[in-house]
Amino acid sequence: MNVLAIYPGSFDPITNGHIDIVKRALRVFDKIIILVAVNPGKKYLFSVEERVQMIKDSLKEYPQVSVDSTSGLTVHYAQKVGANAMIRGLRAATDFEYEFQMNNANVFIDKQIESIFFMAKHEFMFISSSTIKEMVAGGIDVSKLVPAPVYTMLKEHQ
Numbered sequence: 001m002n003v004l005a006i007y008p009g010s011f012d013p014i015t016n017g018h019i020d021i022v023k024r025a026l027r028v029f030d031k032i033i034i035l036v037a038v039n040p041g042k043k044y045l046f047s048v049e050e051r052v053q054m055i056k057d058s059l060k061e062y063p064q065v066s067v068d069s070t071s072g073l074t075v076h077y078a079q080k081v082g083a084n085a086m087i088r089g090l091r092a093a094t095d096f097e098y099e100f101q102m103n104n105a106n107v108f109i110d111k112q113i114e115s116i117f118f119m120a121k122h123e124f125m126f127i128s129s130s131t132i133k134e135m136v137a138g139g140i141d142v143s144k145l146v147p148a149p150v151y152t153m154l155k156e157h158q
């Protein structure tokens, strides 16, 4: 049986912390669709197309991973592609409350779709897409924190 999961997020941009979650999740799931979705509370630096392309370029050696986007609900996307698992990463206790609330909302919409949480490795605990963008704006070298295609795009946006 092919077990499919979606990994939704903003990915503005994808970081090595996200990549680590994807690689570990591939030990559990046969196929993963990374889904660029919209958090209405956020303003994004990169367009959806740019975020999708950066993820594709960063994970091109993983044929089990594909990338897509949606402007709708992640649960509706999961239903459409027949995925019954949704991957999320947890970095610290502060992530928990937000994830708990979002999970409850998603379960209300469709209780057949399970969210599965992966704990971030300690070396990635402090990384977020915002931190990366702030560091770049402050002239810090983030090449060890993001995949090479993202590093190139960040430099182009400076």
Ligand code: COA
Pocket (backbone or CB within 6 Å): 008, 009, 010, 011, 012, 015, 016, 017, 018, 021, 037, 038, 039, 040, 042, 072, 073, 074, 075, 089, 090, 091, 102, 105, 106, 120, 124, 127, 128, 129, 130, 131
């Ligand atoms: N490594 C590095 N960073 C990580 C991380 C990890 N392992 N795990 C989380 N993060 C960071 C992200 O970089 C991001 O940082 P930022 O806030 O600086 O951008 C932050 O944690 C959380 O981002 P993300 O996981 O992408 O969540 P989000 O809140 O931006 O978006 C959606 C979540 C898009 C999946 C959610 O809003 C959604 O599902 N939207 C569609 C509508 C919907 O279905 N809503 C739910 C039911 S109503």
